[in-house]
Amino acid sequence: SYELTQPPSVSVSPGQTASITCSADKLGDKYVCWYQQKPGQSPVVVIYQDTKRPSGIPERFSGSNSGNTATLTISGTQALDEADYYCQAWDSSTGVVFGGGTKLTVL
Amino acid sequence: QVQLQESGPGLVKPSQTLSLSCTVSGDSISGSTYYWSWIRQQPGEGLEWIGYIYYGGNTDYNPSLKSRVIISVDTSKNQFYLRLSSVTAADTAVYYCARGSTGPTFDYWGQGTLVTVSS
Numbered sequence: 001s002y003e004l005t006q007p008p009s010v011s012v013s014p015g016q017t018a019s020i021t022c023s024a025d026k027l028g029d030k031y032v033c034w035y036q037q038k039p040g041q042s043p044v045v046v047i048y049q050d051t052k053r054p055s056g057i058p059e060r061f062s063g064s065n066s067g068n069t070a071t072l073t074i075s076g077t078q079a080l081d082e083a084d085y086y087c088q089a090w091d092s093s094t095g096v097v098f099g100g101g102t103k104l105t106v107l
Numbered sequence: 108q109v110q111l112q113e114s115g116p117g118l119v120k121p122s123q124t125l126s127l128s129c130t131v132s133g134d135s136i137s138g139s140t141y142y143w144s145w146i147r148q149q150p151g152e153g154l155e156w157i158g159y160i161y162y163g164g165n166t167d168y169n170p171s172l173k174s175r176v177i178i179s180v181d182t183s184k185n186q187f188y189l190r191l192s193s194v195t196a197a198d199t200a201v202y203y204c205a206r207g208s209t210g211p212t213f214d215y216w217g218q219g220t221l222v223t224v225s226s
Contacts, residue, residue, distance in 0.1 A: 001170065033212045035154075042203060042216040043154065049210060086154055090211060095167050096144075096156035 002091035004099035011105045018074040020102045022087030025068060030089045032070040034063060037101075038083045046085075047072060074104075082106045109133040111204045111217035119198075119224050125191040129204030129217060130184075137182035138163075142207030145178060145189045147200040148219070155200075159207060160187055194224045 005023045012018040022032060032050050035043035045054055047063035050070065060075045070089075074081055087099040115127035129143070136143060144159035158168035160178045168176045172191070180187040191198060201221050205213040 031210050031212075033210060035213070037154075042219055043213070044216075045212055045214055048212040048214075054214070088154075088213075093170075095158075095169060096207075096211065098154040098156060101153040 002089075002094040002097050004087050004089060004097055006085075006087060006099040006102045008100070009103045009105065011107060012074075012077045014079060014106055015076055018077045018081070018104060018106075020072045020074075020085050020087075020104065022070040022072075022099050023068055024089070024097075027068050027070055027089065028066045030065075030091070032063070032065045032087055032089050034061075034072045035086045035088065036081075036083045037086065043086065077104075077106055079106050109206060109215045111206065111215055113202060113204050113217045113220040115220060115222070117221060117223060119194055119222060120226050121195055121224055122193055125189070125194050125198060125202075125222055125224070127189045127202055127204075127220065127222070128186050129188070130186050131206070132185070134206070135182075136180055136185050136187060142211045143178075143180065143187045144205045144207050144211070144213060146203045146205055146213070146216075148203070149197070149200045157189065157191075157202075159211070161207075196224050198222070199224045 033048040037043040046061045050065040110132045142159040142161045145157040175192045177190040201219040203219045204217045206215040
């Protein structure tokens with residue numbers, strides 16, 4: 001089965017850049033999207049089709065995807081960005097796949 | 108504005124069947140090209156795709172759950188449904204319904220409903 005691997009946690013200081021990776025075999029050949037989930041809330045898509053931002057998502061969120069790794073980058077990280085982040089892709093044999101999630105701590 | 112709302116029992120006994128409904132407003136399931144989806148999140152864990160229904164009744168399921176899952180739709184009510192059979196405590200989770208667009212990307216989610224499997 002196809003699996004997406006994320007680091008369990010990432011820490012960043014306010015105002016700095018946070019990078020969260022998502023790895024899998026030939027991931028660059030697939031579309032990746034990223035979701036933000038705050039405690040007690042439903043996930044919200046922040047990046048889709050590797051690099052696109054939905055309306056209403058701040059410009060500080062950006063994405064890239066190449067080779068075996070997709071990356072979510074948050075520039076000028078703010079305290080309100082503290083959340084769990086999940087990558088997601090689609091595989092022909094497994095269907096929809098989510099990464100295990102990364103807890104972003106802003107400290 | 109598209110909205111989705113899950114409904115169903117919050118408590119299910121082991122070995123029984125979990126049944127949930129998702130009511131969609133602001134969009135029509137009938138004739139749409141979206142993937143009407145179920146996703147769950149076990150306590151303290153990550154997201155797990157259960158399956159979806161699309162293009163007039165076609166379905167795809169997570170291989171790990173496929174033998175126990177049925178997703179169906181009632182276009183007259185603008186609702187879709189989840190049935191998960193032979194549940195165990197491991198099926199205790201918050202169940203979300205969501206709309207999947209191209210990708211798929213899940214662009215609209217319900218608020219989620221907690222289902223506990225316990226005797």
